[in-house]
Amino acid sequence: MQVSPQNILPAKHTSYYLFGEDRDALFEVAEALLAEGEQDAMRLRVDVSELEKIEVESRSQGLFGPQACYALVRNAESATPKQAEHLLKLAASVEAGNRLILCAADITWKKAMHKSILAESLVVSSEFRTPSVEHFQTWVAEQIKQANLYIEHDALEMIGERLCGLRSVVKQLIKRMKLYDNEEGINFDTKLVGELLGERAPDDLDSFCHAIAMKESQAVHLLRQLLINQQVSDIQLLTWLSMRMNQLLMYLWYQAKGERSPIQAARIFGAARQHISKEVRLWTAPELMLVMKNITDAEKLLKGASIESRHMVLERLVLQLISTS
DSSP states (O other): OBOOGGGSOSOOSSEEEEEESOHHHHHHHHHHHHHSSOTTOEEEEEOGGGHHHHHHHHTOOOTTSOOOEEEEETTGGGOOHHHHHHHHHHHTOOOTTOEEEEEEETOOTTOHHHHHHHHOTTOEEEEEOOOOHHHHHHHHHHHHHHTTOEEOHHHHHHHHHHSTTOHHHHHHHHHHHHHHHTTSOOEEOHHHHHHHHTOSOOHHHHHHHHHHHTTOTHHHHHHHIIIIISOOOHHHHHHHHHHHHHHHHHHHHHHHTTOSOHHHHTTOOTTHHHHHHHHGGGOOHHHHHHHHHHHHHHHHIIIIIOSSOHHHHHHHHHHHHHTOO
16 A cells, blocks of 8 residues: 555554655654654664564563564665565564564665565555655745744745755754754844855865864864954854764765665765765764764854853864864
8 A cells, every 4th residue: 555655644554665765754754653652662773684683572572561563674775685575574464563664765666675565465655756846845944933943935945945855954954043043033044044054165164174074183274264364154164064074974874784875875965075985984973973962062152151262162173073083
């Protein structure tokens, strides 16, 4: 049975198959399906190479009786023929009270597994197509409204056009807008949103991000040059840095999943495409997660949580990042 993405929630079935090009929307719904249901249920996120975990946990009776098991398979599109056969068997035999969610972003339509799952009557399938700019803009407007932020229509259109389909990037942008607004009721225009997106930036800003990604000491010199000589705003500087380090983290994640092209899967854009394969060798996922936390902490300090100068806050952050080992 196939349903539209808008009608897949709330969860009413035991087996789901989500596929299509809109990767961000697909995984957002997948996580929502995983979160719904019994509060004390066992929740698993696995790759196709770890399917045995689902079988083991779904048979577990628990200390105080049976426990529901909800499992999300993140990369069903990468399944080998043997793994595909295993997935089909699992999807057709999920017991009542349990839930299986198969995610197959960008799966090849001719793949036998895809056709077989679509033909399985016990599996609810849903296709996530690349959204139109208008549809995506409507979603962005709803997210901004839920965050109690105000934005001009031209700025909303700019976000829809620049970031169409990139839900995770928009959510990061809204978090930054929320921090910048600080409950002051700021009306975000195209100029301010452009700064938060890192547009209209000098070339040295990309060189600065690359230097940090390579853990080079010249990042400190570039920071001073950007802040003092070129008068780049600290919020724009942190926006670029946050986006670049997040790109590294996403690249690592897709690389670990065995993606043939992590750059494409992680939607790496801009100058980062030329450098990221070299930069990523210097980092681990836990290090990058700590980096993202440190950047967020610095943003809070710049917003008024510290009596230190803005230059001192940023220089300390840069020294922390390039000394990460």
